[in-house]
Every structure is written in C-alpha cells, then in structure tokens.
Amino acid sequence: MESEEIWFSISQAGSPPRRVGGRKGFGNAVEVGRCSSGETELVILATPVIAAAMRPVAMHMATGLSVVMELRSVLLERQGALDDAVFQLRALRQVARLLSSVHSTEETEHLVLDFIAEVFFAWWACLYRPELGKYAPKRYRALDQTAVPVPIPSGALDEALPSGSAVTDAGEVGLSKMFPPGTQLVIPLDAGSERLALLVLGPRINSLVYGRAERDLAGTLSFAAAIALKNAELVERLHSAATTDELTGLLNRRALEERLEAEISRSQRHQIKTSLVLIDVDCFKLINDTLGHAAGDRYLTLIGHVLQQEVRTLDVVGRLGGDEFLVMLPMTSASEALVFINRLQSGLQELSASHPEFAKATLSFGIAEAPRHGKTPTAVLAAADSALYAAKRGGRNLVEIARDT
Numbered sequence: 001m002e003s004e005e006i007w008f009s010i011s012q013a014g015s016p017p018r019r020v021g022g023r024k025g026f027g028n029a030v031e032v033g034r035c036s037s038g039e040t041e042l043v044i045l046a047t048p049v050i051a052a053a054m055r056p057v058a059m060h061m062a063t064g065l066s067v068v069m070e071l072r073s074v075l076l077e078r079q080g081a082l083d084d085a086v087f088q089l090r091a092l093r094q095v096a097r098l099l100s101s102v103h104s105t106e107e108t109e110h111l112v113l114d115f116i117a118e119v120f121f122a123w124w125a126c127l128y129r130p131e132l133g134k135y136a137p138k139r140y141r142a143l144d145q146t147a148v149p150v151p152i153p154s155g156a157l158d159e160a161l162p163s164g165s166a167v168t169d170a171g172e173v174g175l176s177k178m179f180p181p182g183t184q185l186v187i188p189l190d191a192g193s194e195r196l197a198l199l200v201l202g203p204r205i206n207s208l209v210y211g212r213a214e215r216d217l218a219g220t221l222s223f224a225a226a227i228a229l230k231n232a233e234l235v236e237r238l239h240s241a242a243t244t245d246e247l248t249g250l251l252n253r254r255a256l257e258e259r260l261e262a263e264i265s266r267s268q269r270h271q272i273k274t275s276l277v278l279i280d281v282d283c284f285k286l287i288n289d290t291l292g293h294a295a296g297d298r299y300l301t302l303i304g305h306v307l308q309q310e311v312r313t314l315d316v317v318g319r320l321g322g323d324e325f326l327v328m329l330p331m332t333s334a335s336e337a338l339v340f341i342n343r344l345q346s347g348l349q350e351l352s353a354s355h356p357e358f359a360k361a362t363l364s365f366g367i368a369e370a371p372r373h374g375k376t377p378t379a380v381l382a383a384a385d386s387a388l389y390a391a392k393r394g395g396r397n398l399v400e401i402a403r404d405t
Helices: 048-077 085-099 105-119 154-160 212-243 253-270 284-291 293-310 334-354 377-393
Strands: 006-012 018-020 030-037 040-046 124-131 134-142 185-191 194-201 274-281 316-321 324-330 363-370 399-401
Touching: 006 048, 030 048, 040 048, 048 212, 105 124, 105 134, 105 194, 105 212, 134 154, 185 212, 194 212, 212 253, 253 274, 253 316, 253 324, 253 363, 253 377, 274 293, 274 334, 274 377, 284 293, 293 316, 293 324, 293 334, 324 334, 334 363, 334 399, 363 377, 377 399
Parallel strands: 363 399
Antiparallel strands: 006 018, 006 040, 030 040, 124 134, 124 194, 185 194, 274 324, 274 363, 316 324
16 A cells, blocks of 8 residues: 555665655655665655654654665575575565555554464464553464464563563463463564564474574564554554544544545435535533533533444544534435434433533534535535524524525
C-alpha cells in the first residue's frame, strides 16, 4: 500500500535519490525528518496537512528504516558464513516485503509471524502482544492440530525475560511452564526499553535444531520486526489523529467531508438514495453556562456514544464541530431516515434517565436526500443545514426535511 501523504527519499553511495510513496501530492510535500547512516541518507517527507503531527515521530521512523537498511548489509555480508544462502536471502526478501510499504498493525503482525516462521521452517509459531497485564496470543499458525496457546501473565514473564533479552530457548531461563509444550525458540521483539511482542517458535519441519547461526539471525530479524510493529502503530496513530474528533472519538470534519464526497459520488454512480441528517444539540450553551465547559464536553461525548449505538454498520457518523453532528445514511430516503431518528430518540431518553444532571436531552434535526435535494456534497449539506435551521427556528426538538427544489 502506498501512502498519499508520506514519502521516503533514499540516497545510497552517490546514486540518484529513490522515492517511495504515492504519485500524487508529492509536489507540495515538506521535509519532516532526515537520517544518515554510512553512505545512506533517508529523508521523510509529508503533506503540509500532517507535517506537524509527523515531526515528533519522523526521526524514530527514519532511524528504524536505517536499521533495516543496515540489516540488509549485515545479512549480505554473512551470506558466505551461513551454510544455506537461500535461508538468509529468503529472510531478507521477507524483511523487504514487510517494511517496503506501510501496513496496518494487524497486517504487520501477520507478516512478522509468517515470514519468521517460514524462514525457520517452524511447525507452529505464535506472536504474543502485551495486553492488560498479560501477553495475549494475537496471531497463531500451525501445520498440525496444535492447540491455540493461552495468555501468559506479564509479571512473571517480564521478570524471567526482561526487555533487551536475547533470543533464547524455553529451558534456559525457566520459561518451559509459561509457553506451549514443544516451544524451542523465544524471540523478544523490543524497541529500546519497550517490549512490543514475543515470537515463539515450535520444532522445525526439517528436524534440525535451532543452532547459534539461527539464533543470531533470529536476533537480527527481531530488530526489523520490532521496528515494523512500532512503525505500523505510529502510522495508525497519525491516521487516527488526522481523522478522529479528539473529544468524542467520532470522525472529524475533515474525514466527514471525504466520506461525504465518496457517498454522494456513489449515490450518483449507482442511482441510489443517500440521506444526510444534520444534528444540533438543543440548549447546549445553557449547559456550558450552568454546569461548566467540562460538563459540556462530557455531554457531547455522551451524545456521540448514543449516535454510535444507534447507527447501522454501513452508516457514517461524526462531529462537524461545536455542538453539530452529521450522520450519513446510505441507501436511505429522507422518510426512511425518520426510522433512525426514532431509534435515536429512544437512546436520548435513556441518556436523560441515566444522567439527570443534564435534564432532558433533545436534539434538532435537518434531513436532506441525495440526489433529490442536491447532486453535490455542498448542495446536499446546504439543504440539510437549511432544514436544521427551520427546526431550530420552529422551537427546537423538531425534525425537518429539506424542501424540494
């Protein structure tokens, strides 16, 4: 997957820079980080929209990618020392595949598990991730009917295998009772002092033991795997920050505008109806004035939770800003959108009962349907806004459908 917002420029041994990233938008990119290692220089660039968010983590990403490039050199240098050259080159190709593009955390977990298990021809492998006081078996693969491993308490494991530990077998540090029967190799995936994961391998298909060469290679690959996991988490965090409303956890205005354009385009292309429901919280200023802004923020968060609970899986919900929310209802007419509002009203009644400090929660609604009330995102949103204004002017706690043009 190529990013349309982040690019890497790599120069090696005086050769022309090689760019990694999408084709669009690069003309406006700005530099957010630079790292040199030997004859290799890595520059990270990003669009102005996310440049500020990228800068705090750019050096971490640049350093991580530099480690990967150094990993390639180390593996190639040791090619003659290892008995099986294909063994190393296969690992190298998998590392390149893993880190040459941006993947989600879930995809990266699968790739890490698969490529290390295949490199060492393991009968089974399990990737554990730290989670709520335990190491949870997040990804697992087996060529036989081995039972799925169970979680491991983190306290005892971290004491026996602290961050920074080398690759080991289960028997060396008394780990045999913690890991599944047959565990032969334990590979910590650490980034500095942070334990990102543990990769556990069972016996090898070729019946060979994990010797010193395999442990050394596993230790080298563990650095790349840890960097891959860390980078995936950072990229997802940046994407979330760019598209998520910090207060409510819903989509923010930027993300809503992108989805709105896509939904209206799809409704035009497939000749289906899409309804927008523009929502305004009634008497929100009064809540801020009487209970304080912290209470007002909490009230908006609660409203956001109710909206999330009442929408369907295919619907889109977000906060436009202030006390305004937007819900997109694909394949739904304006009259059918009233069904959603009825469900929402029931949820609001439950909210009022569980949080009496906010009195009766009421909302005003403006509904517009595409293409009936507009064929562009701007036109449909304007129609919904006019309907919402009519609902507010009519006394609040009302639902208005946009007028036909």
